[in-house]
Amino acid sequence: MHDVANPNHVEAHFQSSELVRDVVIGMADGLTVPFALAAGLSGAVGSSHIVVLAGLAEIAAGSIAMGLGGYMAARGDVEHYVSEREREEREIIERTQDEEEEIYEIFEEYGVTRPESEPVLSALKRNPTAWVDFMMRFELGLEKPASYRARQSAAVIAFSYIAGGFIPLLPYMLLDQAHAALRASVIITLIALFIFGAIKGRLTGGGAWKSAIQTVCIGGLAAGAAYTLARLLSAHPDF
Amino acid sequence: MHDVANPNHVEAHFQSSELVRDVVIGMADGLTVPFALAAGLSGAVGSSHIVVLAGLAEIAAGSIAMGLGGYMAARGDVEHYVSEREREEREIIERTQDEEEEIYEIFEEYGVTRPESEPVLSALKRNPTAWVDFMMRFELGLEKPASYRARQSAAVIAFSYIAGGFIPLLPYMLLDQAHAALRASVIITLIALFIFGAIKGRLTGGGAWKSAIQTVCIGGLAAGAAYTLARLLSAHPDF
Numbered sequence: 001m002h003d004v005a006n007p008n009h010v011e012a013h014f015q016s017s018e019l020v021r022d023v024v025i026g027m028a029d030g031l032t033v034p035f036a037l038a039a040g041l042s043g044a045v046g047s048s049h050i051v052v053l054a055g056l057a058e059i060a061a062g063s064i065a066m067g068l069g070g071y072m073a074a075r076g077d078v079e080h081y082v083s084e085r086e087r088e089e090r091e092i093i094e095r096t097q098d099e100e101e102e103i104y105e106i107f108e109e110y111g112v113t114r115p116e117s118e119p120v121l122s123a124l125k126r127n128p129t130a131w132v133d134f135m136m137r138f139e140l141g142l143e144k145p146a147s148y149r150a151r152q153s154a155a156v157i158a159f160s161y162i163a164g165g166f167i168p169l170l171p172y173m174l175l176d177q178a179h180a181a182l183r184a185s186v187i188i189t190l191i192a193l194f195i196f197g198a199i200k201g202r203l204t205g206g207g208a209w210k211s212a213i214q215t216v217c218i219g220g221l222a223a224g225a226a227y228t229l230a231r232l233l234s235a236h237p238d239f
Numbered sequence: 240m241h242d243v244a245n246p247n248h249v250e251a252h253f254q255s256s257e258l259v260r261d262v263v264i265g266m267a268d269g270l271t272v273p274f275a276l277a278a279g280l281s282g283a284v285g286s287s288h289i290v291v292l293a294g295l296a297e298i299a300a301g302s303i304a305m306g307l308g309g310y311m312a313a314r315g316d317v318e319h320y321v322s323e324r325e326r327e328e329r330e331i332i333e334r335t336q337d338e339e340e341e342i343y344e345i346f347e348e349y350g351v352t353r354p355e356s357e358p359v360l361s362a363l364k365r366n367p368t369a370w371v372d373f374m375m376r377f378e379l380g381l382e383k384p385a386s387y388r389a390r391q392s393a394a395v396i397a398f399s400y401i402a403g404g405f406i407p408l409l410p411y412m413l414l415d416q417a418h419a420a421l422r423a424s425v426i427i428t429l430i431a432l433f434i435f436g437a438i439k440g441r442l443t444g445g446g447a448w449k450s451a452i453q454t455v456c457i458g459g460l461a462a463g464a465a466y467t468l469a470r471l472l473s474a475h476p477d478f
Contacts, residue, residue, distance in 0.1 A: 025308075028304070028308050029301075029304055029305065029308065032300065032304035032308075033272075033297065033300045033301050033304050035300075036296070036299070036300030036303070036304065037276075037293065037296050037297050037300050040292075040293075040296030040297075040299065040300065041292065041293055041296060044292050045289070050284070050289060052472075053279075053280065053283050053469055053472055053473060054276065054279075054280055054293045056468055056469070056472060057275070057276050057279030057280060057465040057466075057468055057469045058272070058276050058279075058297060058465075060275070060279065060461070060464045060465045060468045061271065061272050061274075061275030061276050061279065061461045061462065061464065061465040062268075062272050062461075064275075064457070064460055064461040064464050065267070065268055065271040065272050065275065065457060065458070065461040066268065068456075068457040068460065068461070069264075069267050069268065069271075069457065072453055072454075072457070076443055076445055079444075079445050080443065080444065080445075083444055107359065107362075109369075109372075110362070110363060110366075110369040110370075110372060110373045111362055111363070111365065111366045111369040112358075112359050112362040112363065112369075113362065115358070116358035116359055116361070116362045117358070117359060117362075118358075119351075119354070119355035119356070119357075119358060120346065120351050120355055120356060120359055122355070123346075123349070123350055123351040123352065123355045124349060124350070124351065126350065127349075127350045130348075130349040130350040130351075131349075133348075133349060134349045137377070137380070138376070138377060141376070141380065141382055143380055204315055204319065205318075205319065205322055206315055206318055206319075214311055215311075217307075218303070218304060218307040218308065218311070219304070221303055221307065222299070222300045222301075222303040222304040222307070223300065225299045225300065225303050226296040226297075226299045226300040227296075229295055229296055229299045230292055230295070230296045233291075233292055233295060234292060
């Protein structure tokens with residue numbers, strides 16, 4: 001149902017899609033990179049010990065790097081919004097005519113003539129704050145980011161990364177022989193990638209099957225490349 | 240200079256910021272995660288050999304996972320745009336009055352009264368394609384993604400990851416002793432993170448110094464956590 005009476009429906013849509021995006025960012029990499037790294041190392045070392053060590057170090061590094069990276073990106077969005085807003089505030093005072101012209105041009109793109117958009121311009125000029133709001137969204141396409149976004153984004157990305165990363169490592173924790181653990185890791189991780197891809201596809205509207213297959217392919221390719229590289233390197237006499 | 244005469248200036252701004260964002264996404268993780276992983280492993284193993292092996296496997300896995308992840312995200316943006324657009328196209332025919340009401344509501348948020356926005360609505364109704372374009376941007380806040388974005392995004396992220404990842408690994412490739420290599424790796428990577436952060440800050444307008452210090456802190460924290468974890472684990476008798 002498209003609910004016209006609810007003014008929050010667009011905003012709610014944006015927020016939930018940002019949360020889903022953060023889970024997807026964290027879990028996609030968390031499932032894939034530790035999986036691929038562990039597979040790669042199994043191609044070169046015999047014992048699971050070093051694979052688990054490297055895997056856990058990778059999860060610690062990856063979750064912190066991605067979580068803090070997400071925090072900085074969200075903070076950057078806020079700062080970008082604030083600095084662009086200050087520029088617009090200056091411009092509607094210092095370059096009023098240019099800004100009026102920009103409004104006409106925005107509407108002309110949609111086939112609205114100058115006399116037709118003139119009343120909107122007059123209304124905006126009555127209220128400078130609304131005028132700046134209008135320019136932010138309609139000229140620059142910028143939404144005001146929520147203030148709690150940065151911390152939420154960091155936490156969601158980091159925990160999703162950790163949750164994803166433990167799945168491929170579990171077999172190496174339970175089995176001493178890296179090669180035997182690899183087989184179990186491949187099976188459970190491909191299943192996890194498939195389920196994750198299907199849920200992601202359903203939530204983001206991209207189709208469950210298609211997304212599941214794509215996600216399995218990315219994980220498989222990354223792990224295959226890491227495995228091949230590690231095997232080639234460890235077989236090389238100079239290495 | 241704010242160039243009013245150039246209708247592409249907003250679009251150019253969007254495109255270059257997307258390119259910068261992709262380089263930042265790839266290089267931030269490429270510099271940080273292999274660095275942290277290598278530091279973590281140096282805390283547990285004596286020879287550089289296994290550190291280089293794990294590092295290269297991580298770079299292969301990370302660049303593919305992040306590159307393909309970026310590709311899928313960009314493809315997802317296109318599909319999301321197309322499906323939302325089809326919905327809007329249906330709605331302006333099937334629920335014309337609701338959609339008209341939404342336009343009034345969009346303008347009312349900016350203090351524009353119904354009589355003032357009425358001429359714009361009439362103009363949009365003359366041209367259904369423009370009306371859908373207008374709703375996409377002004378109701379949903381969606382830009383039409385460029386068709387080449389997905390491939391470009393994948394390539395830029397992957398190459399940035401690889402370029403970033405080789406910097407911390409270089410000392411381990413040149414020095415046999417992992418502990419000696421770690422010291423060199425820490426120094427050159429922190430310098431690289433500082434330079435990268437400063438350039439990023441300048442390009443994205445967040446301030447060169449602040450961004451440089453933040454970037455160094457993220458890399459340092461991730462590497463410190465991975466190092467501590469690997470040391471603790473390798474000192475544990477049951478492990």
